[in-house]
Amino acid sequence: MNQDITEIQVTGETSYTVTVGRGVLERVPEALGDRVSKILIVHTPTVGRVASELRDALGARYDQVLLAEVPDAESAKRIEVAAFCWQIMGQADFTRTDAVIGLGGGAVTDLAGFVAATWLRGVRLINIPTSVLGMVDAAVGGKTGLNTAEGKNLVGAFYAPAAVICDLDLLATLPRNELLAGFAEVAKCGFIAEPEILDLIEANVAVATDPSTPEFKRLIELAIGVKVRVVSEDFKEGGLREILNYGHTLGHAIEHAERYQWRHGVAISIGMMYAAELGRLAGALSDEAVDRHRRVLTLLTLPLNYPGGRWQSLLAAMQRDKKARAGMLRFIVLDEIGKPRVLAGVDESMLQFAYQEIAN
Template sequence: MSEKADAPTDIRVTGDADYTITVGRGLQGRVADALGDRVAKVLIVHTPTVGRLADELRQSLQQRFGQVLLAEVPDAEAAKRVEVAAFCWQIMGQADFTRTDAVVGLGGGAVTDLAGFVAATWLRGVRLVQVPTTVLGMVDAAVGGKTGINTAEGKNLVGAFYAPHAVLCDLDLLETLPKNEILAGFAEVVKAGFIAEPEILDIVEADPDRATDPATPEFRRAVELAIAVKARVVSEDFREGGLREILNYGHTLGHAIEHAERYQWRHGVAVAIGMMYAAELGRMAGSLSDEAVERHRRVLTLLGLPLSYPAGRWPGLLATMQRDKKARAGMLRFIVLDDIAKPRVLAGVDDSVLQFAYQEIAS
């Protein structure tokens, strides 16, 4: 039997963009209220995986709004292409969407990235409500106001900072997710633990099975802590002028691995390797202790996530990282730790040091 908490939790993002992230169960009925009264037309962007859920949502919203349309897009990173965004724009154009209409992103992190970009760019911005259906979407992609699509040259190179009107994280939607999908998404949960909230790591180390079971209070606690970390950071630095960079822990190498794998790998799997690399790089920079590096290894292993990548792939990974949007004037920037929950930027590292750190995780 599910161990379900009753009341939903509201987590606020403030500053440049004010909105509420609601975490709980049975939240699908709140989508109409989240959209508000002034909306006349709604586009639900979704994947085939959640097609039935999208149709149910469409039927419920049609009781309140004049026109509700569906845009079915490919699963995973295949959705984040300009051709797919153009498909959504075409639907909106043919239906005469105005600035008082809205987009709902229903699906995993790739779909919420795409839906956010579509909402940000149509008429320079229409209302957006995110309904993430994966762990990754709930703790990362849907909650920070970063939207984007991929290009042949790299991940998320085209996008916009665009805040949602609301985010509804319905934990009931996670209970049918495959276990490997939950574990991959948990890479972003433990990332929040490494950079800011060690209680998340304690929860995983105490009982990884309960920590990753959507029916348990341990799972909900870890997810809410991870969302709260991101909400605090985004509230202080919505457009990534400084502090928000810490959320990229493990992502510089992680994104390069995703590119090398032609986006066939789950984001969290690549980021797990990226965090292990960042830990080794932090140790070589003289800041991170052997014990903290080993804690990375232990936590990621408990989640069944990979820690290494083939040795011969380094030249291609380095070239991709040099095109990363976080680089400055060709200088690579990494988030490393001085200790657990003490992140900082490391820039201008010699290529030989970067390669030596990679050798520590190379298979």
Template sequence: MTESTPEQAATHITVHGTAPYDVVVGRGIVATLPTVLGERVNKVLIVHPPTLGAAAGRLRELLLETYSEVLLAEVPDAESAKRVEVAAFCWQILGQADFTRTDAIIGFGGGSVTDLAGFVAATWLRGVKLVQIPTTVLGMVDAAVGGKTGINTAEGKNLVGAFYAPAAVLADLNNLATLSPNEIRAGFAEVVKCGFIAEPEILDIVERDVDLAIDPTSDEFRRVIELSIGVKARVVSEDFTEQGQREILNYGHTLGHAIEHAERYQWRHGAAISVGMMFAAELGRLAGNLDDAAVDRHRAILELLTLPVEYPAGRWPGLLSAMQRDKKARAGMLRFIVLDRIGKPAVLAGPDETLLFTAYQAIAS
């Protein structure tokens, strides 16, 4: 990781592996997109949600100065984008425009849009150039960074997908200027997750002054974003296809994904993961390793961010069924990431259902 100066210089965080790429953090860095795409590209497709139509149009005008054809694919916002029908719509555009392997796709939006764009790029002609431009906190620190792409099915979230590395990720902090405080706080679930599993400095910054921490114009905000991306970059560099260490990034996600499914994806991802992390903390305590103070710290930090830490008591049977279908289960055995202590994650495989139910009761409303 190359540190930036305190002013306007960009920070480059490299994700290593068979296809290394940089996550670039800064302000106004979208202007470097033609340099990132390079000269071999001829046609570009920008995948974006309706809320970014005007911004996508401006991005198109920028690229038309360099490339012969720049198309826009407006897709639904949030999880509604991650459907096979939407992917097929994008494939149709690519086919009608005769996109070749030397052309490129831009994912311009939140995590759902970058997941979709990545999946389309991975599957069209078995792989075309991809650049992700995340426009949400969640997208910057999580969805756009690790090369995991996918769409949802009626059976669950992200069950169809591919591991596919982008050419670059441009995390332009200026794109966050119009986000609502609630959207930023929801995205911070993934930020503090990185604090719990690997970078306690993130937790210290949030506890010291939560308003500064979530202010996109502050130095504190940029610091926690860079720390979070650094966590993901290090883990993904060592385990791109989630065969081992990358599993720690699922902290809070096993129950969190089940909640999203139960709520028909009407809950924000961060809200569901917040409840999932609280459950994982209680599970870690019951498993005998995580102390009371660390569990209490989870609750205090998530409540500082006004994120939920409870879920209705009567929903457990449906959640358990959804978790058993989750792609993180192996041979029917549930696996949870828990903490031995803050900054030290571990895998809890095949826990007794009584233990799971007891942990759930601790967060049940």
């Protein structure tokens, strides 16, 4: 096996290991432990072959390994899909010593985490993300969630996995546009905490976004490291963890407006550009730093603009966002690259003016 493996420890209120490397799926039994007898692998159709191979590999060791194929992307994050998974577990008599594996992108690990958190009030969870977004964001940190007609992730729970296994070999066949959309969350970590990420993207974006290169692995590790440091200190988003929402207030509103047909990273890219403009209007972020947002996101071929006539509907969606408190919108902005803070109680005219800066 390739020995170039990195283990990143999550500490604090929860403790588990995030393993990053190539050919590391063989670590799944170690992560499951000895007490587990039944396993449900929740996966999308796009990783059906990997799910079947994993089921066969685990079948010799465990009493029963079942598959639950769920829809791709945000369509998976519905209560009806969670109920389908619960039905399989109920019919197979899953107990508290059994386990759920989330195999897929960020939406699948969100769903699988919620299923694991709610079945018998909590069973063992292993996340195996198969997308860039899943590796650097959704699979790490213990946030689980479902969408409703009123908004994204309004139903959910904080529930930590027992382990996260990031096998970079699983990214080899990821469509280029999906890979680059996931890089929005990588870039976000660069903007809020780890400028080396931005340096690597700017130095050679083709190398940085090629899953076969050492630079790509380094970027994934740096982004995971940012999230791990934050969630180790603030598991339930009491304070510091809010910085991970950079670009997400408007980004989630755009996802809602597009009926979750857009990739998460595409919406978050526009949201970060908006947050940069808002930070500049608040008198904090320099023109140079705003331009750097534009340059990095453009290198990643991510969008920077959204139609100007949509502001009122986006504002209404943001006011329903779970990050709002007592009706007051909260945004993460930057004082400079790597220095995020909360901006709350902003006059609506400033919010709209910032939006005009990104409107097309």
